[in-house]
Amino acid sequence: xxxxxxxxxxxxxxxxxxxxxxxxxxxxxxxxxxxxxxxxxxxxxxxxxxxxxxxxxxxxxxxxxxxxxxxxxxxxxxxxxxxxxxxxxxxxxxxxxxxxxxxxxxxxxxxxxxxxxxxxxxxxxxxxxxxxxxxxxxxxxxxxxxxxxxxxxxxxxxxxxxxxxxxxxxxxxxxxxxxxxxxxxxxxxxxxxxxxxxxxxxxxxxxxxxxxxxxxxxxxxxxxxxxxxxxxxxxxxxxxxxxxxxxxxxxxxxxxxxxxxxxxxxxxxxxxxxxxxxxxxxxxxxxxxxxxxxxxxxxxxxxxxxxxxxxxxxxxxxxxxxxxxxxxxxxxxxxxxxxxxxxxxxxxxxxxxxxxxxxxxxxxxxxxxxxxxxxxxxxxxxxxxxxxxxxxxxxxxxxxxxxxxxxxxxxxxxxxxxxxxxxxxxxxxxxxxxxxxxxxxxxxxxxxxxxxxxxxxxxxxxxxxxxxxxxxxxxxxxxxxxxxxxxxxxxxxxxxx
Amino acid sequence: xxxxxxxxxxxxxxxxxxxxxxxxxxxxxxxxxxxxxxxxxxxxxxxxxxxxxxxxxxxxxxxxxxxxxxxxxxxxxxxxxxxxxxxxxxxxxxxxxxxxxxxxxxxxxxxxxxxxxxxxxxxxxxxxxxxxxxxxxxxxxxxxxxxxxxxxxxxxxxxxxxxxxxxxxxxxxxxxxxxxxxxxxxxxxxxxxxxxxxxxxxxxxxxxxxxxxxxxxxxxxxxxxxxxxxxxxxxxxxxxxxxxxxxxxxxxxxxxxxxxxxxxxxxxxxxxxxxxxxxxxxxxxxxxxxxxxxxxxxxxxxxxxxxxxxxxxxxxxxxxxxxxxxxxxxxxxxxxxxxxxxxxxxxxxxxxxxxxxxxxxxxxxxxxxxxxxx
Numbered sequence: 054x055x056x057x058x059x060x061x062x063x064x065x066x067x068x069x070x071x072x073x074x075x076x077x078x079x080x081x082x083x084x085x086x087x088x089x090x091x092x093x094x095x096x097x098x099x100x101x102x103x104x105x106x107x108x109x110x111x112x113x114x115x116x117x118x119x120x121x122x123x124x125x126x127x128x129x130x131x132x133x134x135x136x137x138x139x140x141x142x143x144x145x146x147x148x149x150x151x152x153x154x155x156x157x158x159x160x161x162x163x164x165x166x167x168x169x170x171x172x173x174x175x176x177x178x179x180x181x182x183x184x185x186x187x188x189x190x191x192x193x194x195x196x197x198x199x200x201x202x203x204x205x206x207x208x209x210x211x212x213x214x215x216x217x218x219x220x221x222x223x224x225x226x227x228x229x230x231x232x233x234x235x236x237x238x239x240x241x242x243x244x245x246x247x248x249x250x251x252x253x254x255x256x257x258x259x260x261x262x263x264x265x266x267x268x269x270x271x272x273x274x275x276x277x278x279x280x281x282x283x284x285x286x287x288x289x290x291x292x293x294x295x296x297x298x299x300x301x302x303x304x305x306x307x308x309x310x311x312x313x314x315x316x317x318x319x320x321x322x323x324x325x326x327x328x329x330x331x332x333x334x335x336x337x338x339x340x341x342x343x344x345x346x347x348x349x350x351x352x353x354x355x356x357x358x359x360x361x362x363x364x365x366x367x368x369x370x371x372x373x374x375x376x377x378x379x380x381x382x383x384x385x386x387x388x389x390x391x392x393x394x395x396x397x398x399x400x401x402x403x404x405x406x407x408x409x410x411x412x413x414x415x416x417x418x419x420x421x422x423x424x425x426x427x428x429x430x431x432x433x434x435x436x437x438x439x440x441x442x443x444x445x446x447x448x449x450x451x452x453x454x455x456x457x458x459x460x461x462x463x464x465x466x467x468x469x470x471x472x473x474x475x476x477x478x479x480x481x482x483x484x485x486x487x488x489x490x491x492x493x494x495x496x497x498x499x500x501x502x503x504x505x506x507x508x509x510x511x512x513x514x515x516x517x518x519x520x521x522x523x524x525x526x527x528x529x530x531x532x533x534x535x536x537x538x539x540x541x542x543x544x545x546x547x548x549x550x
Numbered sequence: 551x552x553x554x555x556x557x558x559x560x561x562x563x564x565x566x567x568x569x570x571x572x573x574x575x576x577x578x579x580x581x582x583x584x585x586x587x588x589x590x591x592x593x594x595x596x597x598x599x600x601x602x603x604x605x606x607x608x609x610x611x612x613x614x615x616x617x618x619x620x621x622x623x624x625x626x627x628x629x630x631x632x633x634x635x636x637x638x639x640x641x642x643x644x645x646x647x648x649x650x651x652x653x654x655x656x657x658x659x660x661x662x663x664x665x666x667x668x669x670x671x672x673x674x675x676x677x678x679x680x681x682x683x684x685x686x687x688x689x690x691x692x693x694x695x696x697x698x699x700x701x702x703x704x705x706x707x708x709x710x711x712x713x714x715x716x717x718x719x720x721x722x723x724x725x726x727x728x729x730x731x732x733x734x735x736x737x738x739x740x741x742x743x744x745x746x747x748x749x750x751x752x753x754x755x756x757x758x759x760x761x762x763x764x765x766x767x768x769x770x771x772x773x774x775x776x777x778x779x780x781x782x783x784x785x786x787x788x789x790x791x792x793x794x795x796x797x798x799x800x801x802x803x804x805x806x807x808x809x810x811x812x813x814x815x816x817x818x819x820x821x822x823x824x825x826x827x828x829x830x831x832x833x834x835x836x837x838x839x840x841x842x843x844x845x846x847x848x849x850x851x852x853x854x855x856x857x858x859x860x861x862x863x864x865x866x867x868x869x870x871x872x873x874x875x876x877x878x879x880x881x882x883x884x885x886x887x888x889x890x891x892x893x894x895x896x897x898x899x900x901x902x903x904x905x906x907x908x909x910x911x912x913x914x915x916x917x918x919x920x921x922x923x924x
Contacts, residue, residue, distance in 0.1 A: 367667070371820045479678070481827040482662055489682055489834055496697050497689040509703065510696035512566045 080153045080174055085111050085166060088157055100130055106170035116163040117179040126165060126177060150174035161235070182206060187213070190292050192315075193457065195331045202292045203314040207237055210294070210309050210316070214241060217298035222246070228259045230310075231267035237311035238273065241297075246304045248537040251320060254501050255306050269313040277308075277317075279499045284467055286460040287500040289318040289325060296330055304538030306501075320503035322535060323495050324520055326458040327351070332523045341522035348521065350452035355465045357449045358395050359476035359484050361442060365391040367480030383439040392477035394438050398446050399473070401428060403466060406450075507535035556690045556842060556859040562763040563695055565771050568755070570702035571695070572775030574832055575751025577782060579657040580744055580897075582806045583888040584783070585790035587741035589800040592731045594784060596738060600745040601780035604904075608776055611752060611908040612769035615759060617915045623760040624855055630911075630918055640850035646899055647847060651840040652875050653896040655679050656883050658833045663885070665807060666823050672885075676875055679830070683837040684868040687845075688861075694838045695761055701835035708825055709782055711810060715789035725791055744889075747897045749779065750904030756911070757843050803888060841868060 089095025089111060098110040108130060112122070133141040147167065150156050156166050156174060163180030187209070190202035203210045211225060222245050228238040238259055242252050258277040267273055270290055278287045291297060292314045297307045300318045308317040327347045332340040364372055365380065372380060387394060405424035412420055429447075432438045449469070456462040468491060475483035498505035508516035513534040518524040532538040588596065619626035628636050659675040667675075686694055731738075752772060755762070790805045793812075802808055810822040818824065845867045849855045884890040889897070 368820070368823055371818050371823055373816065373819055480666065481823055482666060482675075482678075482830065485827040485830050486678060486682060489831060490685065492700050493682075493686045493689065493697055496700060497693050504696070506696075506700075510699045511561060512564065512699055514566075 080150060080156060082109060082168060084153050085156060085168070085174075088153075088160065089113070098127075100127070102133075102170065108170055109168040110165055111160065111168075112165040112179070113160060113163075116161070116181055117165060118163075118181045121179050122165060125179065126167070147175040147177045150176050158235070182208075184209070192292050192459065193296070193330065195329070195334065197334050198330055199293075199295045201294060203294060203309075203316060205312045205314055207239060207309050207311040210314075211239060211241070213294040214298055214301070214307070217294060218243065218301060223301065226256065230259065230262050230273060231265055233265040234267050236267040238267070239309045241301060241307040241309065243301050243304070246302070246532070246538050246540050247306055248304060248539060251501055251503065251537070252306055255308065255319065258501075259308070267310065270308070270310045270315045270317050273308065273310055274317055277319075277501075279502060280497075283494065283498055284464045285323065285495065285498060285505070286326065286458070286464075287319070287321070287498065287505065289321045289458070290315045290460065291318060292316070293330060299330075299333075303532050304536040304540075320500040320536060321505075322500070322507050323498075323505055324508075326461040327456060328519075329457040333526065337523055337525045341524075344523055345521055347455045347457070350455035351461075351465060354449045354453035354456075355468045355472060356484060356488075357445050357452070358399060358442075358469060359472035359487075361445050362391045362395050362473060363476040363480040363484055366477055380439075380441055383441045386436050387439055388436070389438075390477075391442075392473065394442055395446075395473060396470075398432070398438050398442055399469065401432075402446055402450055503535055503537070508533075511535075554688075554859055554861045554864070556688075556864065557760075557846065558690060559692060559761055561692070563692075563761055564763055565766055567695055567698060568762060568766070568768065568771040569775045569778075570698050571755065571758070572752040572772050573778050574698065574702055574705070575754065575836065576749050576775070576779035577832070578748070578751065578836060579654055579833075579893075580748035581783065581786065582657075582661065583804050584741070584744055584748060585787045585799055585805045586802060586888065587744050588738070588787055589741065590728075590731070590738065590796055591726045591791055592729055593738055593741055594726075594787060595729065596742045597745055597780065597783050597787060600742060600749065601776065601783075603746070604749045604776055604780075605773060607904065607908055608752060608772040609769060610912050611755070612772055614908050614911045614915065615755060615768045617912075619915055619918070620756055620759055620911070624850065630914055637851050637853065640847045643847045644844060644851065646903055647840050647844045648871070648874060649892075649896050649899050651837055651844070651871065652878050653893060654833050654837055654840075655875050656879055656892065658829070659879075660883075660885055661804060661807060661826055661829075664804070665811075665826055672879055673876060676879065677872065679834060679837065680868060680872045680875070683834050683841055684865070686834065686838040687841040687868075688864065691758070691839075691842050692761055694835070694842060695758065697838070698835050701831040704831040705828060708828065709785060711813060711821065711825065712785060712789045714813065715793045715809060718792055721792040725795055726788070740889075743901055744897060745783065746904065747900035748783075749776070750900040752776075753904055753907045754839070754843065756907070757846070758839075803886070841871065844871065 086097065089097065092113065094113055094115040096110075096112055096114050100108040100110070102108060110122075110126065129141040148159075150159070150166070156176065159176040159178075160166050162178075164176040164178050167175040167177055169175065184206045185204055187201045187204055189200045201213060203213065215223060220243070222243050224242055224244050226240040228240065230236045230238045240252070240255055240259060255277070259273070262273070262276045264272070264276070274286075274288045274290070275281065280287065288308075289296075289300070297316050297318060301307055305318055305320060308319075310317075327344060329343075329347075332344060334340075335343065365384065369377065384391070389397070401424075405420065405428070409420045409424070425447075429443050433440050433443055453462050453465050456465075468487070472484055472487045475487045477483075479486065492506075495506045496504075496510050504511055507513055508520055515531055516533045516535060518529050519533070530544055531541045532543055534541075614620055617626075619630040622629070624636075631639065655676055656672075659672050659679065662675050663670060663672055686697055689697075752775070755772075786806055790799055790809060793809050794802055794805060799805055807822050807826065810825050811820060813821045815821060845859075845864055846855075848867060849857075849859075849863075878892055882890075882892045
């Protein structure tokens, strides 16, 4: 009963929300002036051509390039004859307007609205391209390789991708998301390589988004993910154009969102999140070793502390005698059980990690020192935790940083806590219960309806070339099978579609 | 909540799944104490002989699998056997599936109880295993079968742990004699029957055929799986013979598990605790598949196979299984004896299904084919 009432209320609010943006469709000076009422940066300029005729320019000063306004519109209009207005501003691609809605939309995107005095309206694009310059990626740094990264300017981001893939098959489809933000969303794919079914799924998912604000790419991903309750990211979020271009070339899709320097890449698999751009820069054996190290580190970061709890709580007999002596000596004076000891340390570690992320960079170094040495050492000396646990917590924390994908590396915290509880209850079988649950969950996930745990389940042997190991690039002659590309060969070998 | 679809099909699973499923289905519970019942070295020849018989049976099974009736799933079986007969068979199948499933659950729970948590009550372990299996099965048959590959990858390498047992310091080649029986005081038939029953499992592929790529060379993949299984049986039995010797082998409980206890490692001792924990992947996968088969069999016998699968229905079946396993554990399961009454029931029922289902089905296909051609 209460649910019904609540849903009715929400519907009512939505109706009001829609009404808020419904205005008269008549395109007149008064109506357009109404659009900029109570806007300090809304400007209206009138230019008299003759006694009977005024040209009116209406625009939002903060959204347009004011210098170009002078050069492209005001100056040409000064020397313009009565019937040549459209020709005078032709250099800036003026488009005719037919409705107030259109006028409002374009004005808010940085267009200057121009009334020629005869009731005809034009929109002249003079978008202010204010934004930061292209800088080095901070989220995914590499030593050797391209240094540029995306910015908040979506057109600039498209340029960065087009420069890398200068083919007409690289398609861009424009969408708008959020009825308040009207964020420009661009879906990119390589026609002839990307599977049309996958492109279509993405297209439908973007079109269905019905929300007021899409501020950044994660808002969009939240609506597009197949499994919203999963902790695992189903889209790769990257600010590296080289990564995106590579993914496009493999048959994936890339989604860019205006005002955010991150792109969404899909479909991805769980194992993609362990891949770094540097894998393709190193020699294949080095890259393979590093990749395996990341998998092992992820496993260690999630299971090392639960293993300690399982061993010290339930399975002392598994520990060899020499190590057992060290462990017993270390734990002999502790007032807590291994579970509480580990839980306490892991919580402290998470607090320090979270704090160091929120602090300015100079302070975070001090915080790291205080957290790592002072709290760690003090906790041991105070007799709250064992030295062995401190060592293990340190190893687990460092191991978690090896995962290149930040979103994935954060999932291990939750998994670690779940495993910790299971290990304290059921020891090794408890950890295995947890592992089976996580693997079954991963097996059930999908990214744009493509299996998330490929190439293991389902099995795609071909994709194992770029999985645990990174085979020599000349050997990787085919695109990944799990993406179902239309053209599977990466080499030019005729028409094998 | 979205739709609850358990038996949909979006892709066909390939050869890897067939090999993994057939091999893992032959490496379930009995293998953990099989050497105790084989006991004498000449049983090696028995394993080989049963392996060859199993190969012949798989040949028959592959014929069934490539039949046009079986490939159509329920509809094909209904055309072949008639709806009424199929409902009766499905009803009988419920018992066979439940026996197999309950033995795996109880057997594994007992091993955990015996080797890892002697203080833990068996029902807790049973509850956890069924909960986990229910979660996996609730994702549907396709994803459950896919999980089989994960289970295979997490467990197939365990056989490598037994390599050191081929080179124990005190072992000699004499331990493998006599290879040909000289006296028949030791009755090997129960062990031989157990090998056959233990090799059962691939017949469940008949129920999974809609999800498998039927254009593949089934016989080849089933033969590979069978050969790997026989090799593993031989390796485990040989290892047990070398390590325990035939005199002691008949007296030790779960020799395959017990043997690992003595594995020397600089990092871990009592490696069997880790091994038993990992074996859960394997058992939970099979229980999930059997849960789905059981649910399907119940739907067919109730005549509701054309209706959509429901969350309530599936969870009700899982609850029934839980209650059933608790019941058997309370009244029929005798701990500390590997081949207790309930295990004996599975010994015969497994041998029966493996022997008769492929043959009877092939016969039915031939008769139907002859009838339709007339």
